[in-house]
Amino acid sequence: MGQSSYGQLQVEENVGARLFLQIGSLVAPLLLLLLAASVLWGWLLEDVLLTHLAITLPGMSTNTAIAFSLSAASLLVLRLTHFRVVSMALALLVAALGALRASEYLFFPDLNVDQWIFGKFNDAARMGELTTVGFILSGVAIAMLIRRQTRFLGVSSILTCAFIVVFTALMGLTDLYFGPGGRDGSISLSAMSPMTSVGFMILMAGVLTELSRTTVKRVATAYDTGIAMLVSLVGTIATLVFWYELERQDRRSLDAELQIEAHFLAKRIGQEMENISESLERFAGRYVAAGSFADTQWRYEARTLLDDFDDLNVIALMDNDFKVTRVEPEAPYQKAIGIGLEFNPVRAATILEAHSSRETRLTSPFEITTGATEEVIFVPMFDGYTFVGMLAATADFSRNFPNWIHPAYAQFDVTVSDGDLPVMQTAAAKGPMSSLFVQADVAVVNRTWTVTLNPDVAFVEASRSRVRIFAVPLGMLLTILVALVINRAIAVSQRNKMLQKSQISLRAREMDLDFLARQLDLVISNTNEGILYLSDQGRVLMANDAATQMFALGHNDLTNLLFRDLKLCDGTGAEISLDLLNCAKQTDDLCVMGKEPKRYYTVSVSQVNRGNAGDNGYVVVLTDTTRRRENQIEREALLARLEKSNAELSQFAYICSHDLQEPLRIIGAFSERLTRHLKESGQLDDKAESYLGFVNDSAHRAQELIRDVLAYSRLDYGEIQNQNVDLNEVIQTIARDVAATDWGREVVFLSDPLPVVQVNKVQIYQVFQNFVGNAIKYAKNEGPVNIRVTCQKQGGGWCFSVSDNGIGIAEKHLTSVFKIFKRLVRSSERPGTGVGLAICKKVVDNHGGQIWVESAVGEGSTFYFTLPVEEKDRDRAA
Structure with a gap:
């Protein structure tokens, strides 16, 4: 990025x-x-x-x-x-x-x-x-x-x-x-x-x-995400924090309003219960003061009390044995007469508590025979210290309870409970209820009732402030507007900066162009090549100093001349000025007619096309090639002499090799015959046999040395005839030769799959054969000989390696082993001429590769060499 x-x-x-x-x-x-x-x-x-x-x-x-x-x-x-x-x-x-x-x-x-x-x-x-x-x-x-x-x-x-x-x-x-x-x-x-x-x-x-x-x-732009995220985050957090604060204020206001209503309702319930209990106590006082009521008086007093309080259902009179003796209204409650403490455990406990405390007591809500839930108020009656009886009244507050609630809260879920037992509650609300609720406690006789208000969702939504409702959309809109304003300001600032940088860059470019123009004029004026600028009609408009010297004309004389008047000609004297302009190309060596001594030039013509016909033209560059032409003639003569010398050297090498090897062959053959003759005649002692062996070995080593030197020298002559060579076949041939020879020990020869490359087959065979032969020749005295050939693609070519587990090479000799006649071990210990690795290096160099060795004494050696991949190799690899 x-x-x-x-x-x-x-x-x-x-x-x-x-x-x-x-x-x-x-x-x-x-x-x-x-x-x-x-x-x-x-x-x-x-x-x-x-x-x-x-x-x-x-x-x-x-x-x-x-x-x-x-x-x-x-x-x-x-x-x-x-x-x-x-x-x-x-x-x-x-x-x-x-x-x-x-x-x-x-x-x-x-x-x-x-x-x-x-x-x-x-x-x-x-x-x-x-x-x-x-x-x-x-x-x-x-x-x-x-x-x-x-x-x-x-x-x-x-x-x-x-x-x-x-x-x-x-x-x-x-x-x-x-x-x-x-x-x-x-x-x-x-x-x-x-x-x-x-x-x-x-x-x-x-x-x-x-x-x-x-x-x-x-x-x-980097600002797209950064500014948008920052402004969005800040605006959203600010809006929602403000919105949450308004919500808390709305909730506190709503809680306060609901608390007022809950306390008002609790006070209303407490006042109602206080009026009922006081009226019952006055009724009981009149009864005790009168000693007893006649039936008519009883019904009158009880009916009056029931009429005054719609919440009371039944008033009953109990004797000092806690048996019901009178009830009003009688129908349908006359069957309650005679019932005592055993009828209901809740009422029995409350009756006994009222008797022992000599105070009015109220039961917790309980279900009566009709299925309704009621509470019973018990008022004990004492004449001095004598228990006379007890006045009881059942109450059901559900009938008038909705009338005590303000009409604005009619859809509330309002419940009055005594602990976990409901005393009274409103009918089921029509709409969904909110999660808000408030509670208020009220002391009723000897018990504590809890008033709970749960508003519906519609009431809560209607009670929210208008500011809170508009806070979120207005805050989000303001956030977007702020983001747009900031982004617009950034865009304008960036555009201004870009314009300023463009102006600075333009001024710098103008200065650079002016400097380049002066430099170009200086270069053109001082270059050795002659440069002419021609109009589209072939008229000279500009010429540098070198061009005036080539044509032996001054600036004024050369300017405005037609190109054809310059009379450039080839070796035959034919004028080709018009042909140059028509073809717009580079010519071979030309000369200027009439100028002595004769000098030769290479003329290059390029057409300049500026769009408008009148602005088009040609650029003519004349390069003095007189010295190059002379050097070319001299080089051709030297090459001819060199080819002749190489042919003579090749013939000489052949003659030398034949003439030198023939005496050596004769020496070797006759030394072997002499050895057999002396051995057959019994005249060969140990010392003579040793001397003759030295002569024979020296002759053979001299022959091998001559053959290797000739092979090394031939690598410098002639072109390399490359062909497609499957290196797997080359390695297989060498492996067969190794396997067919008795080396006196086990030889383990392994090879990775090798590619097909464009090389000289004979020479690449020599390279691998020398590496493998050296691996066996310089092996350790004990144990098997391990040889491994590998290959891998490296850059634009192949990298090959031949590894062994032989005696190794000291670090100081790693570069000198490839020099001709360089031997690290005496020939008496390990046979060889010191030419094999030099041949390998010469072959690799001729193929455009590199060769090196990695080794340590006693740890074996790994010889590496590279071969570049030619186009045909690339096609096969693809």
Whole structure:
């Protein structure tokens, strides 16, 4: 990845990146479509696992799933087809769906967007505030992507929208677990379903991969991602922090309002119970004071009390044995007369407590025979210290309880409980209830009741401040505007910097051109080549000093002459000036007619085409080749003499080899005959046999030395006749020869597969044969001889190696072993002439390769040599 001078990163279009973007831009919308389809299927089957992941978590709404489906469809249509209008319509539909739901939050219109689809579910289509913002920005980002807004501001805007959506999803998910609702175990109104958060992240991954895929061939600025991410992060955090603060204020205000109502309701209940208990106690006091009531008086007093308090159902009188003696109204409760403590354990415990404490006592709620839940108030009656009896009254507060609640809270879920037992509660609420609730305790006679208020969602939404509702959309809009302004400022700044650098570069270029022009004029004036600039008509417009000297004319005389008037001719004297201009080429040696001594020039003509016919012309360069021509003639004469000398040397070498080898052959033959003769006649003693052996060996070594020297000298003469040689066949031939010879020890010969190369077959055979022969000749005295031939491709050629486990070579001799007649071991110990490795080096050098050896004393040697790959070898390798 390269970087330009104004901070831009050049995206390299490589196969791996393109494949990743191609797959990512297709997989992301498919995953999103699968997620949305699973949620919709879950709502149809009423499967909480598919819609909520867990019953305690908020689920993805149906409208949210539909919006995700439309977003995925828009990206897929954009990715797979050319129907950009359809893709744009789907993207705008996503933004419109989010905007309709947002309008309900902002302006409270009764659009019933939540019930357009899947209306049979009460909460199936509820789309949260942050979700609406996410879909509005997602639709806008996809629409901008479809319109190919891939310039600096367009890319920055898309990235800003994408990062805001991602950060909003993360904030919503954070609020679910760490927000005010998550901390107290309820669900906050700002919390986002985990599935919705994941959906937004997948959607933005699809948008970003599609953006990268469509802009991979352009220059992507480093500010695109950095500025968009920074502004989006800061703006999103600031907006959501402000929004959360407003939410906490709304919650505190709502909590205070609900606490007031709860305490008011508790006070109302306490006052009602206090009035009832006081009235019952006055009734009991009148009864004790009168000693007893007649039936008429009893009914009158009891009926009056029942009429005054609608919450009382029955008033009963118990004697000092705790038996019911009277009840009002009698019907249908006359069967209660005669019942005592054994009837109900709860009432029995309360009766005994009231008797022992001589104070009014209230039972906990219990279910009566009719199935209803009631409480019983017991008022003990004492005449001095004498227990007279007890007054009991059953109460059911459910009838009048709804009337005690303010009409504004009619849809609340209000419960009054005695511990875990409900005393009274409102009817089931019609709408979904919120996670908020407040409680207030009230002392009722001897018990403590708890009043609990749970508002519905509609009340909570209606109680939110208008500022809080507008905070998120306005904050996100402000974030986008700030990002656009910053990006615009950066773009303008970069453009200005680029213009300044262009101006500086232009001035520097002008100075460089002026300097180059002066240098070029200096070079042209001082060069040895004659340079002419001709018009398109062939007239000389400019000539340097060398040209004036070549034609023996001054500048003024040469200027304005026609090129044909210069009278250039070839060896035959034919003028070819016009032919040069017509062909615009380089000629062989020419001379200037009429100039003595005669000098020769090479003339090169190049046509200059500037577009306009009047500006075209020719550049003629004349190079003095007189000295080169003389040297060429002299070199040809020397080559002829050298060829003659080589032929004579070759003949001399043949004669010498024949004449020298013949006496040596005779010496060797007759020394062998003399040895046999003396041995047969019995005159050969040990010393004579030793002397004759030395003579015979010396003759043979002299013959071998002559043959090797002749072979070495022939390598310098004649051309190398290369052919396609399969080196595997060469090695196999050498291996057969090695196997057929009795070396007196085991020889292990291994070879890797070798290539077919363009070489001289005889000479390459000599190289391998010398290496293998030396490996056997210089082997250690004990153990098998191990020889291995390897080959590997190296650069533009092949590198071969022949390794052995012989006696090795000292480090100081590693370079000198390739010199002719260089021997490291006496011939009496190891036979040889010292020419073999020199022949190997000469052959490798003639083939354009290199040769070297790596070795250590006692550790064997590895001889390396390289051969360049010719074009035919490359074709076979390919």
